[in-house]
Amino acid sequence: MTNQSSTESNNTSTSNEISLADRKVIYRARRGLKELDYYFDSYVREHFLHADTQEKGDFSTLIDQEDPDLLDWFMGVTAPPAELVSIINRIKSFKA
DSSP: OHHHHHHHHHHHHHHTSOOHHHHHHHHHTOOSOHHHHHHHHHHHHHTGGGSOHHHHHHHHHHHTSOHHHHHHHHHTSSOOOHHHHHHHHHHHHTTO
8 A cells, every 4th residue: 555655756756747848848948038028937947838739839939939039029120930829928918
């Protein structure tokens, strides 16, 4: 009976661990630019791990972009590519 409890405990902790892919995205989301970190930090902390696969993929694609482009898109200086509009608007909505 003790072994079963131990096994159940190990399974629970394993299912609560963050995947390697998610950890890589979280790490890459740290930009060092206050303006981008304002959006990314709270999104990653409060929403990313609960997002569906599509949203996680969109966010991963977003953070692969260059900082000057990201800054322009989030500040409304230039329009982002169509495939990034949805994730940018979603992230910005959390800070509204």
